[in-house]
Amino acid sequence: MKIAVLTGASSGLGREFFKNLQNIEDIDQIWIIARRANRLEQMAADAKIFTRAIPLDLADRGCLEQFSDVLKQERPDIRILINNAGFGKLEYIYDLDYAQQIDMISLNNGALTALCAMCLEYMHEHSFIINVASIAAFAPNSRMSVYCSTKAYVLSFTKCIRQELKPRKINALAVCPGPMATEFLDVAGISGGRSKTFERLPYCDASLVAKKSLEYAKKGRAVYTPRLFFKFYRLLCRILPHGFVMKFSKT
Numbered sequence: 001m002k003i004a005v006l007t008g009a010s011s012g013l014g015r016e017f018f019k020n021l022q023n024i025e026d027i028d029q030i031w032i033i034a035r036r037a038n039r040l041e042q043m044a045a046d047a048k049i050f051t052r053a054i055p056l057d058l059a060d061r062g063c064l065e066q067f068s069d070v071l072k073q074e075r076p077d078i079r080i081l082i083n084n085a086g087f088g089k090l091e092y093i094y095d096l097d098y099a100q101q102i103d104m105i106s107l108n109n110g111a112l113t114a115l116c117a118m119c120l121e122y123m124h125e126h127s128f129i130i131n132v133a134s135i136a137a138f139a140p141n142s143r144m145s146v147y148c149s150t151k152a153y154v155l156s157f158t159k160c161i162r163q164e165l166k167p168r169k170i171n172a173l174a175v176c177p178g179p180m181a182t183e184f185l186d187v188a189g190i191s192g193g194r195s196k197t198f199e200r201l202p203y204c205d206a207s208l209v210a211k212k213s214l215e216y217a218k219k220g221r222a223v224y225t226p227r228l229f230f231k232f233y234r235l236l237c238r239i240l241p242h243g244f245v246m247k248f249s250k251t
């Protein structure tokens with residue numbers, strides 16, 4: 001049983017990944033994870049290939065244990081793991097409830113790390129992992145301190161494991177998109193003119209990001225940054241002091 005595991009499948013980029021996964025020939029099943037069970041079940045019912053809806057709150061340690069138990073029971077052949085679930089908050093550190101800050105770290109970093117660790121036992125040569133980071137990984141940003149920091153972790157962690165996994169011929173790709181028109185913006189509190197930077201930035205097309213991410217992960221690439229504009233931003237963040245970059249990138 002060759003499977004693809006996809007987190008954050010119930011909306012936005014996750015849904016786009018799901019559409020693309022259904023067209024990959026050597027995948028027999030897709031396992032989709034998010035909290036909203038009704039959405040996952042509808043997606044599974046409409047899917048072209050067998051899809052298993054696994055409603056879990058990945059910020060909850062108990063749910064991670066549940067997923068680990070499913071893996072131990074089924075012992076699947078995982079060909080593709082996509083750690084896409086994540087959220088951000090546009091708020092100063094002192095204005096944001098500490099519980100939400102911890103949840104952000106638990107989901108964006110804790111769950112992503114746990115899923116990589118537990119799924120790798122069931123991954124073999126030529127399989128791959130896609131971890132969704134963000135352009136927020138390239139330099140710190142005030143008003144999104146926790147989010148930026150979690151995404152910097154995702155980028156760094158993915159590069160680390162890619163190196164570790166080379167002898168096993170498993171690739172890990174970090175995807176670093178700019179803004180996309182998804183539920184992320186409402187969840188983060190970015191909509192409604194709260195950030196001039198987000199209004200000015202060019203947007204990435206989530207369907208293209210999903211398609212290209214799968215192509216590049218298969219080809220063995222390390223990092224994928226959609227759009228020339230953000231590739232240039234990534235370069236600037238490498239050569240300029242971050243204190244300087246932050247004056248212009250303030251969200």
Ligand SMILES: NC(=O)c1ccc[n+]([C@@H]2O[C@H](COP(=O)([O-])OP(=O)(O)OC[C@H]3O[C@@H](n4cnc5c(N)ncnc54)[C@H](OP(=O)(O)O)[C@@H]3O)[C@@H](O)[C@H]2O)c1
Nearest residue numbers: 008010011012013034035036058085086179180182183184
């Ligand atoms: N949109 C952007 O501007 C943007 C830019 C750069 C990077 N990203 C990254 O892209 C990824 C996908 O985001 P998106 O734009 O598609 O946003 P989205 O539409 O809000 O999707 C987020 C997904 O994560 C799931 N999720 C949230 N909390 C969860 C939890 N505790 N447990 C399990 N699943 C959870 C959500 O499902 P449920 O609510 O059903 O649980 C949803 O399926 C995220 O990692 C995000 O940081 C987004």
